[in-house]
Amino acid sequence: MQPTLDRWLGRLNGPQTTGHGPAFWVASLVVILGFAFLPQFVSRYQVITFSNYMISALLALSLCLIWGYCGILSLGQAAFFGIGGYAYGIVALNLLRDHGNTDIAFLAGMIVPMLFAAVVGAIMFFARLQGVYVAILTLVISLLLGTFMRQTADPSYTIGAAYLGGMNGLRPASPNDPLLPSLIFGLGDWVWEFDGRSVAFYYFTLCVLVLAYLAFRWLVNSSYGYLLIGCREDIERTETFGYDVRLIQISVFCISAGIAGLAGTLYAAWGTYIHPDGFAVAPNILVVIWVAVGGRKDPAAAILGAIGLSWLSVRLTALGEISLFVQGAILVLVMLIAPDGIITTLARLIERTFAVRGRPIKT
Amino acid sequence: MSSELLYPSGDTIVQVHDLHKDYGGVHAVKGLTMSVERSDIHCIIGPNGAGKSTFFKLLMGLERPTSGSIFYKGQDITKQPPFKRARLGLTVKFQNIRVYQDLTVFQNLFIPLRRHHSRSDILGQVTRLLAHMHLDGTENVPVRNLSHGQQQWLSIGMSLAVDPEVLLLDEPTAGMSVEETAETAKIVRNLSAQGITVMVIEHDMEFVRNLNSVTSVLHLGKLFAQGSFASIEANEDVRRIYLGTL
């Protein structure tokens, strides 16, 4: 039993992620179970809200990968989120009547952003752009997309049964067309529907998040993960070993776009709407705040940062419109005091206090 | 793959022709032409600002020459990006060392080793390399805790991890003690004996004398003199350029 577990966990453990001992995995299991039992203890409304928190956590994972592990600050992750949402919506609105499910739409929500990222990434990284230039470029692309989508109010902006709708967001092209659907998976005669307002959707999203987290750990602890870190630490040096760093950068850009697109797809299904406001400055800056405050170099830190700050933001709204102000203030404080993120810094303190070290190296 | 040999010689492995690098007012390399024989140890010396480090950067492709050509085994590599040159067998150890400061020694070596070795082989390879570079047992040490000399050796080790044919060492003994310098000379001689061509930029004349190899003197971005170290040492003009009177 133990060797098999070790072998499985071995691929998920490594120096690139915090936490690898039994204590960590047991604690993680407890947290996951906590989330699993949450619907028993809170109102339906809060369950729906928590689904959204987990979608935000997924978006945070995408930035964590590309920024924390590869050192590329992408200020346009919300753009891939939005593209994913719109792609899902457009495909779903068109295919729902004939297929009866959103299988293809779900895939489109991940693939379309990845294709977009491949094109933009190829342009940027083959031109050897780095650092600030990539940051500004990704932000501007997000803003430009937002501006474009906002002015699609004219009825001619229709793709089949989907009308882009300008500032009001995606909607059916005509009264005869179906409304934007929630998730409906179909395989042969089986159909599973996950309405965004349902507890089932909450569990689906939780599963997606957990799987994404495990896949993330596997990816960054693999050889590919080492290469990402090599590019982050000293990209020229990494290239002198014979690695085509441009391809590494493009690939991680695409993967992170896919994760963000998945989050956007879930979001569109959750609320059955998608909207150009998602491309603006605010959503992009929020992702950066979540990941910077939680800790960009670890997926658990990013997830907890996203969920924590989203929850805090909702709590603060009760006190007035101070949520964004407070989040900005938290970001500034964290950058000054704990630039690696609150959770990562705390985890390091814990490690040092309990002197958890000295594991033999695993390749 | 066109092959333009300017000075046909079966043993020439690296060759540059009329190489220029202008940094906008700072003309670091001004018409450098020279060649390096396979398996040689080839030392490059010259006063500060002679263009030596720039030369290495041009060889590795980290800088584009303003004009001129670079040949590797007879093939024109002037336009090739660094990773392609690395795959052909060129590798470099930078003047400012450049190891991954925030990682451990093992992790540092993992990255270059992974090019030619599977994941399960790497631990063995790391042990072997560390022994070779006088760094036994340091696998889990964070690199920033190593001494300057040890970091130099690690960086050389990382460059060797990709099984290169030509190794460019830019000031490998900077910051080293006398003992470490002597060890480094041994390492360089070993590499040459194994058939690896080693080009060394150095300021430590004892080290260069010890290696007793082909020596090129660069001055004001050009090749000033070339020959055995003894002949260079005896050259009056070389002395003068160091004293600044030429």
Added chain:
Amino acid sequence: MLTFAELFSYIYQYFDNIGFLILASAGLILIFGMMGVINMAHGELMMIGAYITAFTYHAGVPAPLAILLAGIGAGIFGMILERLIICHFYNKLLSSLVVTWGLSLMISQGFLLIFGPSVLNVPTPFGGFAVGDLSFGVYRLVLFAVSLGLVAAVWALFAFTAFGAHARATMENPEMAEALGIETRKIYSLTFGLGAALGGVAGGMFALTAAISPFFGNEYTPLAFITVVIGGSANIISGLIASALYLAGVQTVATNVFNQYFGYVLMMGAAFIILLMMPRGFSEYFERSKVRRLKWHELALDRAEDA
């Protein structure tokens, strides 16, 4: 065939766009060049200037003085920011970007909380004039003139004053400047203050043409960024001017051939092309043509490493 009015219209738009870019970017490029800091809160400094202008104007202060006060107010605010927060992020481009983005969120949201979302307005002065059957505003030309005047003033400040000489020395080699007895801390503070003041003045000038709200800055920050980034930090005056001339040109042509949206898209594309050809911006290209007499072991050979 082009009527004179149409030709004048294109030239007018070109000058208008140049003035816009120069005003929006002058403060930003100063800070970028001097301290290697990306100040994402620049738009908010402009917003502060706009609010100061609006309030003082509506309190009876004449517009030029109101704009001057805007500059002073924003400048002081900027210096406080610099002392408290920015000084920890010199030459850390990505970190300074993130922390100033947080600041920008705080400032804009803060203003939203204090003053509410309602929009302020200041009337555009000087009226208009006609050329052929087209009419134009006088103020836009004033804006253009002021933008050139500001650039000239900054250039003169750097070229002819003691502060300017100390600032240039600090920009080129801070360690050396310190060794020579220049108080680099004070230079950084004052320069950031100057950059913020330029932003405030820009905000004040724009306040007379645009609606003022807490999100005033968002309109200008991305454009200012692109202008600064392709202007480059090596020689900020020439870089800024070249960048503004180039981008405004693309924007004017594209807006007239297509529409305003495409004006922005093509401006972005044009900026990107410049980045491909001159990764350190226009000013690096200008620096190459100058012969610089500096020690070999300093200078571009090392500077070329850190971007």
